[in-house]
Amino acid sequence: MGRPKQFDPQAAVGEAMEVFWRKGYAATTPQDLVDALGIGKGSLYHAFGSKRQLFLLALRRYGDAQVAALAERLQGSGSVKDKLRTALRDLAQFDLTDPYLRGCMAVNTSAELIGAGEEAAAVIRGVFDRIEGALLAAVEEGLRTGEIDSRRDPQEIASGLLATILGMHVLARTADGPERLTRIVAAAIAAL
Template sequence: MGRPKEFDPAVAVDRAMEVFWGQGYGATTPQQLAARLQIGKGSMYHAFGGKRQLYDLALARYLDTRVQAVGAMLDDPGPAKEVLRRALQYLVETDLERPDRRGCFATNSAVEFGRVDDDVTARVLDFFTRTESAFRGLIERGQRDGEIRPGLDPAATASMLLTAATGLHVLARVEPGPERLVRAVDATLALL
């Protein structure tokens, strides 16, 4: 009979997600992960297989959580423009409230891995596609309700919104305050 696990794997993945999200894959050492997970390196390798496998689990957790959160936020009742404003302001506020200014884990992964890792690229692109689809649904709803210009192409507008949201995450990593980000939100909404 083996020893019982002394840690909760789900909690360990959440803790690993925080480390990778803040530092990136390349800057994170196995020693840092083991310390943050509060387990020995051997236990970490035994439970997860290694740094990359743990990264994959952490990224998957983040993507699943964010797809649900963004979808729920964009499905809120009320005027589409107000729903969109709240969603974009939420991105700005949550990015700026943390002293480590870590941005979006998906965006960070896209920047770090780019086209050099097909698996990460495919998973991040799927996340972006699903987010864009949620934006498109909101645009179409706003057009049906008469508050978003009917001549706008919902697919193109959703792509613009995805680009704006991604850009907000990147800017928030270096901006000292919210002014530029709020202007960008306002300008984006004015285009609708």
């Protein structure tokens, strides 16, 4: 009798994230997860407890990756407006070239699971708060360097940029080209 197949729980969360991101929580079956992770249902439930618990881990993983990528784009030298413009363009480009047109997993989940659970809502709020925090840090840098008018409220600007990003994720799912998102990026940066 052979040994049971070992699996890496962290890698499994990453694989599950891809499935949930592509299909959504409700449409993802335990069998979809078993197939993607290459483990049995018993192992799935033993390792993660439930589909919902695995989903929450995957959603957190997604959020961590998105926040880290945005923060990295906004760091470094150069004009704050240029860094913000590049970050927004990169997000639009990623969404537009994604073969599955997945958009943002956090936005998708917020639309799919409205009222369906405080845990998922708390994770999503946390992701949005951290994205806004990264944007706020960039805006505050722009205020210090004089690139952004010091009479402007930095929190309002960061909140507006967050709304711009979330809206772009939604619009990209049905876009037939980059034109609209290009105009949105231009308008958002011009408003600074």
